[in-house]
Amino acid sequence: MKKYALNDITFFQYIFMIHGSQLGFGLLSLPADLAKSAGTDGWISLLFGWLLAILGSLITLQVMKKHPDLTVYDLLPRYFGRVLGAVMNVCLIGYFLLGFFIAFSALIGFFKVELLSNTPNFLMVLLFLLPTYNLARNQVRILGRYAEISFWGFLWLSLVYLYPLKDSHWIHMLPILKEGWGPVLHGIKTTGIAFLGFEISLVLYPFLKHKEKAAAGIIIGNSITLVMYMIVTVVSFLFFSPDDLLSYEFPTLKVLKVMEFRFLERVEIVVLVAYVFLSIRVWTHYLFAATFGISRLLGKQDHKLFVKLVSIGTLLTYIFYKPSFHEMGNMLGMFGHLGWVTAFVFPCFLLAYTSIIRRKEGGR
C-alpha cells in the first residue's frame, strides 16, 4: 500500500518544505503592502494572516489524513470518478504550474531589476532554469534535503536584519491600533500571497515519514514563516518613517542598503544573491508539484521529462512574451486570490464532500 515509501521525508524536511514554499516574493514587498493598508499596525494583520494560514493547513491535513498514502492526485479520481477526477487534477496541475510561472517570473524580474538590469529577460530565465531543473527533476526527498539545508545555511540572513536596528526608532510603532481594528483587518488580505504555499502539503503529505506529527509540522512551518516575515516587517517599520515607507517597493531590501562593514560594503548585493538560494524553493516546489501531478495523471513513473518540457516551455514563453515588472505585480495579486481559493476553499470543499460520502457509505 505504501506507494511512496522509498521517498519519505523527515519531520524537519516537511517543516522546511512548507516554510520554503511560502517564503517567496512576499518577503520583499510585505512591509510596504502591510503599511499601505494597516500602517504601522500591519504586524497585527500579519498575526491574523498566520492564524488563517494555520487554519487552512489543518483543514488540508484533515482531508489528507483519511488516505495517508495517497497524494491529492490519487485522491481526486478515487472520490470523483476517473473523468471528473482527471479534470480536477488538470485544474490543480494548472494552478501549480501558474504558481511556478508567476513566482519564477516575479522573482526573476526582481533580480533583474536589482542586479542585472540590462541583461535580456530570456538570458536571465536561462540562468535560473539551470538550477531549477537541477533540483526539480529529483524526487521529493532531495527537495526536502535542499529545503532543510538552505534554511539552516541561510539563517544568518535573519541576523543581518539586526544591523539596521541600530538606526531604529521604536517610537514609530506607537500608538498601537492608532486607527482602530478596521485597517488591521483590511491588511489581512495582503498577507494572503505571503502565506500561500502551505497547499503544497496536498502533495507532500503521503511522503511524510511520521504522519502523526504532520499537524505539528505544518504549524511550525507556518510559524517559522511568520517569524521571518515579522522580523523584516518590524525592522522596516522601525527603520523607515511611516510617512515614507509606502514609497518603497522593496523595503525589505532597502533596509540593508545602508549596511557597511569594514570588509564588505553594499551588503544588500550579497544578501540578494543569498536570497536566490531561498526563493528558488518556492518555484521548484510548485514546479515539482505540477510535474509530479502530470506524471501521475499520465501514469508515468518519472516526472523528469515533464520538468524538462516545462522548463523548455518557460524559456520559449520568455522569448516571445516579455512581461513588464508591473504586469508581474498584477499577476502576483491575481494569483494571491486564486491561491486562497485553492488553499482554503478547495480543502474545505473536499473535507465536506468526503465526510458526506463517508456518512452515506456508513448508512448503507
Next chain:
Amino acid sequence: MGFFRSILRGKPRRHKPSSSPPPVLSPASGQGPISKDLESNIQQLQARLSQSPDLVTRRFPIKSTGERAALIYLDSLSDKVAVNHDVLRPLMHETSADPQIENLVTVGRIKSETGLGQIVKDILQGASALFIANKGAAYIIDTHGWPQRAIEDPQLEASLKGAHQGFVETSSQNIALIRRYIPDRELKMIELEVGARGLTTVSILYLADVAKPEVLQELVDRIKQIDIDALLSSGELEEYIEDNPYSPFPQFSTTERPDSVASQILQGRLAIVVDKSPGVLIGPANFAMFFQSIDDYSIRWQVSSFIRLLRFGAFFLTIFLPSFYIAVISYNFEVIPLKLLLSVGESRQGVPFPPIVEALIMELTLEMLKEAGIRLPAPIGQTVGIVGAIVIGQATVQAGVVSNIMVIVVSLTALSSFIIPNNDMSAAIRLIRFPMMLAAFVYGLLGVGIGMLIVLGHLISLESLGTPYFSPFGPLRFADLKDSIIRLPMWKMVKRPLSSGAVQQRKHGSNRGGNR
C-alpha cells in the same frame, strides 16, 4: 562443450558474444576435464600455454609410490624456494607410509582440480600443477611468488602521528594489514573476480554485524555486473561502480592507509581491496569524509576542529575566490570597501587583459605547474618550484601582464586547494572553479550564486551506494555533525555515523565515567 561455464567456479559470467575473446586462446575458457594419460595432459597444457619460455615442466617419479608425475609451473611467477623445497624435494626423495600427496607436500594451500581451463588459470596466477599418471585430477599447489614491494610509509597520505605502513600491490598483504587492526570474527570478506582476462581479485571487507546488508548487497551486485577485459587499478573499479558517473566529485574514498580503512570499517563502511592496486576504496562515501584525515583523531580535538573548519573554508575559497574576484572586478565593485577598491584599481591599471583572461592565465599556469611537479622526478621537480615562484610571483607582475591582487588570489586558491586532504576531492574542486569563473564573467555575483546553487543541488542529489552523499549536511543529521566540520572529543562520539548506514549504532561507551 556446453558445460564449460559450469566449471568457472559455477558462476555464470556475463560475456557479450562480440567482446568475448576466441575460446581457444583464452585461458579462462576451459576445455573440459583432463584425461588420465599424463603425456596427453602435458601436451594439452603446453599447447595451451605455448610460446611461454618461462613454463617449466618437470617430470619425475614420486618416491613413495613410484608413480610417474610432472610438475608444471611458470618459472617467473613462482616462489622457487617453495617449489624446490616444499614440493619437489619431498616428492622425489622422501618415503612415507602415507602415499597421500596432500601429506607429502609441505605447502598449506593445495587442492585437487579436474578442469583443464581452471588449471591453466591457476598456473597463470603462480600456482604449480602436479599431474600424476593415471589420475583424472591434478593437484594445484600454491607456490606463487611474484616480485613485490616492501611495505613502506604511505607517500600520498603522509601522517604525523599515524602508523607508517601503507598498502602495497598484493591484496593478501593489504588484507593482512587491515586484519591486524580489527582481529574480530565479525570482520568478513567477500571475494569476487573481475575482468575476463585480468582476473583481478576484488575483496570486500566489512563488519558483518555493523554494515548495512542492503548497501553490501548493492555493492556486490554492482561489482558482479562489471564486464571488462582487465581491471588494472582501484580507480578503474570506482568508475564502474559509482552512482553518478557524470559527477566530478569522488564517490568512493581511496586511501593507502590501513588505519584509515580500519577506522572506516569500524564505522560501518565497506572497504574494497583490489588486487594489484595499493589504493583501497571505501564506500559508501560522504562529502565530509574527504575533509577528514587520520591525524585529526590523534591531535587535540580543539586543534583538529580548527583544522577541519580551515579545510571547509579552503573548499569555498578554492571554488569561489577566483570567480568572486572576477565578478567583483567586472560587475559589482560596489561590494569591496573603498580603500581596498582603490588599491585594487591601482594594481589593475596597466593590465592589458580583462579580468577573466587575467584569471584564466594565472589559474591555468598554476594547474600546469602542479601537473609538471607531479610527473617530474624529484631533482627536476624542485626546478619547477623555482620557475613557478619566479614566473607567478614576480615576472608576470613586473611585466604588467597580471595584477598583484590576482597573484594573491591565485596563490590563495592554490594554497587552499592543497589543504584538502583528499587528492580526488581537491582535484574536483579545482576543476569546478573554472566554470564558476565563466559564470562570474557572464553574470557577475549572481552567476557565482547560481553556480554555487547548482553545485549544492548536485551534491544534495548525489548518492553513494544508495546512501546520501552530502549526508551530515543534507539530509541534516545533527548527530553526525560531531565529526564533520568540527571534531568533538572521541568520547562524545558514542554512536556510529548515520551516513554509513550502520545497523549497529552504538560504537562505545561514554568512557568518561560518572557525571564528570
Next chain:
Amino acid sequence: MNRFCQAVLVILIALGMALLPGCYDQMNLEDASIALMLGLDVDNNGQFLVYTQSPVFSREAKEKTETVMVTADSIRLSRAKFDAVFTGITTGGKLQTILIGKRLLQKKEWFTLFDMFYRVPKLTETPRAVVVDGSVKDIFEFKPGDKPRLSLHMSKLIDTANMSDITVLTNLQELRRQMKEKGMTPSLSLIKKGKDDVLVTGTALINKKNTFAGQLSLQESTLLLILQNQINGVPSLVLDFGPAKEEEDGGNETEATVKNVIAIDITSYKRKVHTGFSNGKFSFHVDLHFNIVITTLQRMDSMSKREDKPAIERMITSALTKDIDALISKCQRASVDPFGFGLYARAYQYKSWKSVQNEWDKAFAEAEVGVHVKTSIKSFGVLE
C-alpha cells in the same frame, strides 16, 4: 547514452550562455570612473552646477584624482557630460560624500534632485549629505598637500566630527527619512572652506519648506545630538561662566584671556520625553539626567574642593538648562524641529497630532517645551 547526451547539452547551453550575452551589465573596474564626491550648487545665474571627483588609476598621471564641473538640469543628465570628460564611465556606486551648496538649499524642490539615488538600485544610499557654507567650487578646487585624497579626507572629516559629537551625520537614507517624516525637520552637517583647510562649522537646519533655516554651532550640535538621542561615545561640553575680569599691571580691568570655564565629559545620560496636549498646544517636558566627569575647572581654584560638588553641580545644571532652552527656542523661532518631537506627538497624542500633522512646524513653534536637567558628577579627575 541518453544521460551523456544530456551532459553534452548542458555544456552546450553553458557555453552558449557564456558567448551569447556579450555581458550586458559588465563594467570593468578599469573602464569605470568611480565618483567619490559629488557637489551640487547653483551659480549666480541660477544655473544648476554639478561637480564630481573620482580617483585616477594610472602611473603616468600626476594627479591622483580628476575633478569636473558641468552645468546640467539633473544629476542623471550630468552623467552624460561627465562621461564626455572622464576616461571612464561615471558610476555613483561608491559615492562617499555629497556636498550641497547653501545657495542650492534656498531653491524650492532641491530635494527632488536626489530622487535618482533612491530609484536606481545600483546607486548607494550611504554617502554623507553635507551642506557647504559658501561655494562648493572652492572645496572641489582645494588640493591639500598634507591630506589624503580630498574625497576620502572629506568623508573621514565628517565621520570623525560626528564621532566626537560636534555635528550630525546624515546619509542619504537618513536625509530622506528626515525629509519625508512629518514629525521632524532635517539637519545636515555644515562645512566651510577655510584658508588652507576645510572645517566643520556645525549643523545646518532645514525647515518644512525644504529650505535653509539656520545653523547651529559645534556646541549646539552636541546638544542637538543629545536631544535626538544620537550620541556616539562620550561628548564633551565647555560651559562658559561669563567673562572673568582681571586687573592688569596698570590697574585697569580688562577681559581675561583665560576665562571662567568648566569643561565636562558626559559619560552617560538618560532622556525622557513627556508629551501632553492642552489648550490647542502641545507640551513637551524633557527630563535629562547627565552623569558627568569634570575635565577642566578653569579659574575656579577656590571651588575645586569635594565639598563644593553640589555647588558645581548646580552651576552646571543651570548652564546646561540655559543652553538647551536657548537651542530649543532658537529652533522654535525658526519653525524647525530637528529633534523629532513630532514623533512623540504622534506616538502619545495621536488624535491631536492628526489634525496638525501636515503643519507640524507651526505647531511645534507654538508648543511648550520645558527642559529639566539633572546632573551628577561622577568624578573630578585625579586632582585633589
